[in-house]
Every structure is written in structure tokens, then in C-alpha cells.
Amino acid sequence: MSKFIMTRRGLLRAGAASGVALAAPMHFIRGAYAEDISCNMPKGDTVTFGWSVPLTGPYADEGADELKAFQLAVKHLNGEGDGGMIPTMKPAALKGNGVLGKKVAQVHGDSQTKTDAARDNSKRMIERDGAIMISGGSSSAEAVAVQSLCQDMGVIHMSGLTHSNDTTGKDKKRYGFRHFFNAYQSGVALGPVIAEAYGKDRKAYHLTADYTWGWTQEESMKAATEALGWQTVAAVRTPLGSADFSQYITPVLNSGADVLILNHYGKDMVNSLTQSVQFGLRDKEVNGKKFEIVVPLFSELMAQGAGDAVKGIYGTSNWDWKLDDDATKAFTKSFGQEYGAPPSQAAHTCYVQALLYADACERAGTFFAPAVIKALEGFEFDGLGNGSTLYRAEDHQCMKSCLVVQGKENPKDKYDLMEIVKVVPREVTTYDPAIFGGELGPSDAKQC
């Protein structure tokens, strides 16, 4: 009969062998512990949001207002101030104690209304400052460039003011989300109003900012007006940031066109509209009709810059502080008391984007990017100033109402420059996401 004798050496060997045997499966399942980690998930008691806003360049006024809105949003998310639109948002998981119990910290950079600067900013904020989400921007070129970078780095991009169809069309990304409306929706909303005001027998001349937003704005306005019977005489591209439009305006005078459509935004629009009026376009009569100017995308900030030139001009807007709903009133009160002026549509969309991202983290119960993306996709909400809104899962574009506005003839003060002519309902502005193509891409988590 054999006798089992355990020596000290034998015990050590057996122990080591058992350790290896038990640890071996860990090699194959170690990824399971990392799968809930995505880029810049917070480790301390703060979570950092990054704002890439144009503080210089042709869209600088919008950028400055966006930054104010972000700072106000952070204040409200951290439970300071009157809460702004947090109490009016429905459904809302936000508690006013930061996000998932962590205080919100913020960093920002000047994107200069340039794509390369916007990408550099965003990369710096992600890599150096640990930003978990990037938002802001007033140009679609910036939005497209930054959301592509964010897709590569696995960081969610909640775009600010971007109106090109491409942002949530051919260039859409799984990590990119847009609350602002787009050029297609502007065309659908504005077309019938200007056809009714100016008639269906019109000849239009387009001056278009030469980048993604301008191209899609021109395309959408052409489609909308031509469908109503208008002819397009010419469509001329102008470099972004042009200050003197005289060389582009003089050919309009003898082109036979009786409507000038300015597919410009920000300072470009202020300059092109002011100079068009100086060249006497609005006093002209062509083809037996009064010459008209249309600005498809309009804002209060631009109206302030353009002064009297804006009176009577039709355009569209994502939102206006004079809307009569509780959410708009609450936000206007918060913003006005903080900064002494009402918020612009750029400020509104940025504030809303910051709240929506924070709310999605709360609903997902994590900062893990793929889970937050899931929480945002198909989210139906109300109480943020645009009525009932859907964050459409197919293209990450918000489906909601938008406004047709007109420059006021007799404003009360410098903030009362636009009149809301029509609130175009969500059913009218909703379209098939397939018409603009593009692929969202994967939502795989990335570590940075």
C-alpha cells in the first residue's frame, strides 16, 4: 500500500501549479473587465466637458454666445442658479447635483471658425484635459471635421450650430449628434412662405458661402423654390470670410434676377446683406416686380449686425427667445439675468446639447460612451423650447419644429429685431433619413 507523503517542496510545487491553473482562464476573460471603459471616463469627483467654439473669425459672435450658454448649462447641471430648462425638460433624469454625482468641470478653446483649429482644439481637450464630450462650433465644416475626429477617438460630439445637410447626412457619425435643424428643413419651411409673399413667377440669384453648409443650403433652397415654380438664374460661390462682396453683388444688378438668396451666415451675411442694400437692390424693380432679398438662415445676432438692412427680410430660425412656451421663458430669464441680453439660437442649441448629453449619462447610469449613445438614440423629449422632439436613431438628427422669421419693421429695442411668422411643425420638417445617404459607423468603445 502506497503512502501519500507531502514534502515541503512538493507542497510548494503543487501550490504554484494550482495558481497557474486557476489564473490561466483570466488571460482569456481579461477583456471582460475593460469593456465598460471608454475614452476619458472620469476617475475623480469631476467629469470634464470640452467646448470648441469660434471666438474669432466670421462666426465669432455666435461662438461667444455659445460659450456663455455652455457656462450657464454647467452652472445649472451643478445645481447652481435657477436651473434654467432643467425643471421644464420632460422626461428628465437630471438631479442638479452634477452628472452621476460628479461635478461638471469645463475647458474650452477658440476654433477660429477654421476646421484645422477646431480639430486641434478638440484633440487637445480630449488628450490633455480629459474631456469626455466635445460640443460647440458655429460652422458645419467644423462640425463635420470634429465629429469625424470624435468618432476615431471614441468621444461623443454634441454639435452646436451646424446647418449643413451633410452633418447628419453623408458625413454622419455614430459618435455625432445634432440638435440644430438643417438646410433641407429650412427649405421646406421657407419655400411656401416666400412663394406666398413674392409669387410663383420669380427668378432667383444665389450667393453662396463656398463650403459644405453653403452648398447644401443652396441645393435645398433651389430644390424648394424650383418646386414652387421659381427659376434659378445663377448660383455664385463666395469664399468664407469675405468682407467686401461688391464684386459679387454688381453682377446681380443686371442678371435679370428679381430675388437674391444669400446663403451666408454670421459676419458674411451681415456684410453681404448690408452691401446688397447699399447697392440699391431693395429699391430696384425687375421684371415688373419689386426686387427681394431672402436669407434662409437667420439669427438675432446677425440682425443686430445688419441693422436696418434686415427689415422685412424672410428667413428661418431654429429657435427664438420670444417663443411663448415655459421652457423658452425659463431659459431666456436665466440667460438674460446672467448676461444682460437674451440668448441667440446658437446659445440655445448649445445649452440644450449640454443638458441632453448629461441627461443621457444619467439615464444610462454610466459615462460609458456606447451606452450613452444608446440612451440618446431614439430619445423623445419635450420642454426644451422646440416642443416635442425626437433624437432620430437613424441619423442622429433632431426632428422638431422650426421657425420662419422676418426682420421687424418697427423693433422695440435692439433685441426685438425678428418677428416669428410661422412655427413649422415637426411633421412638415421630418424627412426620410435615407435621402442624404451616409453611414453612422460603429459605436465601439475606444480608450485614449
Next chain:
Amino acid sequence: MDAILLQILNGLDKGGAYALIALGLTLVFGTLGVVNFAHGALFMLGAFCAVTFNKLLNLESVVIDPSQTTAWGTPLEVRTPYIEALLGDFGAYLHDYSVPFSILLAIPVMLIIGIVMERGLIRHFYKRPHADQILVTFGLAIVIQEIIKHFFGANPIPQPAPMAFGGTAYVGEIFGMGQTLAYPWWRIIYFLFSLGVIGAVFAFLQFTTYGMVVRAGMRDRETVGLLGIDIERRFTVVFGLASVVAGVAGVMYTPILPPDYHMGMEFLVLSFVVVVVGGMGSLGGAVAAGFLLGILQSFASMNEVKAIIPGIDQIIIYLVAVVILLTLPRGLMGRKGVMED
């Protein structure tokens, strides 16, 4: 016909700005032999004299009116510019005409800046190669730009034209063509202003003893010196005069192009082309080339022209410069021996 006349008008106001900057550039080159790359910055500084003057006029008192509230529930702030409170209607008039009035500020300021620049820096580079002059004046331009950016920010600051000249002039009516030919009043005024300044500079050089000495110095500096005339001091004044010309050109251009810290650089490159096309050191050549290139650029931006050669409006000036320099190497009115060493 209307389209052609419009492009001529358009070219004239652009050409006016090119000619005024190029005039100062070529004046400095002709007298001091200095290639001044900071000249565009002087144009920009002039524009910011208008901005400063306007800011001074806009200083306002703020009174809280508790009986009125804003849409966001705070008491209304009633703001009144001091100038209007103090001077009443004349204050409002001064405010409206702030751009032309700021010339009164720009002249002494630009004269002092020009003289300080010449005495403090440029004169140390008279005998240095042109490459050194270009480097130092380019560096100076960047320093001036950054100072302006620090104090005024990076964004353009619009300056309104006076109300009376903010609208449209129906030029066609003068020629019995009805209202088909319309052009902004301020641009016409700018063109006339540029003609006036150019005429004044030529008259100063042509009909005054001071100008005669300067012209003699441009031809033969040493002989004028041997006659006991302090030609260096006169050339310093000429540098000051060139900076005043650039400055007032900048002031009056502000309602056309909202000034920012970078505007000088945009004009500098084109103005150098104008100087080269006109002939280095030739005052008449600079003026002629300024207007010629302004008008050509305007014609090149007509849709009919761009349909044949796309993008021609962006390159026409450089294309013309190449052709002129190939056929007339000294430029349109260049003198023999200038920049030929």
C-alpha cells in the same frame, strides 16, 4: 453697358485704396530706398484710429429705470452717450459723422507714428541690404498687428458711414440712364477722397519748395546734401507723410471693410504688386497701376468672364503683373537704375 460701367465704378473704389497704399510705399522707397513691409500695418492703424474715435464717442452713462423691466425680469438700463448728453444735436451729428471726423485724430497720430518709426528703427537699416529691410519691417508689422489684436480683439469692428451717405447713389440718372445704374454713396466718396489725397500729395511734391527738394533728393541725394540741405530730416517728414496717407486711406475705408488687426496684410501684398507694376519709386506709376489693377480685378469677377476662365478673379492681378514685367521689366513708369543693382 450698365454692367461694364458698374465694374468700372467697382474697380475705381478698390483701385483708390490700392493707389493710396502704393503711393506711400513707393514714396518711401523713392526717397529712403527702404522696402517697407510695415506699410500695410500703417493702413490698419489708420482704420483703428476711426475705431478708437468711435469708441470714445460711444462712452455712455447708464441709468437704471426701475419702472421698466426687460424680458428677463431685470430693471431696464437706459444708456445715453456722454457726447450726446453734453452736446445735444451736435453730439448726435458728431456721432453720425465719426468716420470722417476721425481723420482729425488720424493725421497727428499717424504723423507721430511715422516719424518715430523712421527715427527709431528704419534709419538704422538704410545702408543694409533690401532683404534685411524686408525682414525688419515685416517683423515690425507683426508686432503692430499683435498689439492691435491685444487691445481690440481679433474680430472685425464695423464702422457705419454717415446716414446721409449710407445709401445708394443713382449714378445712371446723371447720364439719363434712369435708376439702372446704382452705386453706394460711400464708395463713390472714397474714390473722390482718394483722388483728392493723391492730388494733394502730387501738388505738395510739385508746387512747394519742400517738395522740390524732396524730388531733387530722390534723383540725387548726395548733391542735395552737398548744397547744405539736411535731406535726411526732409526724408523723415516724407516717411511721416506716407504714413499719414496710409492712415487716412484706412480711416475712410472702414465703412467699406470692417477693420480687423489683419487687414493691412491683405492690402500689403496687392499694393506691392501695384508698386512693382507701376515701376519701383514711380509715384505716377503707382497711382496708374492701382486704378488699372482695381478695374481689371473687377472685370475679372464678372460671371461672363468667370464662365470662360473659372477663378480668374483670384489671379488676374498676378497674371497682369507677370505679363507687364515680361514686356516692361521696369514696370509701367519705372525709372532706369532703380532696384537694378
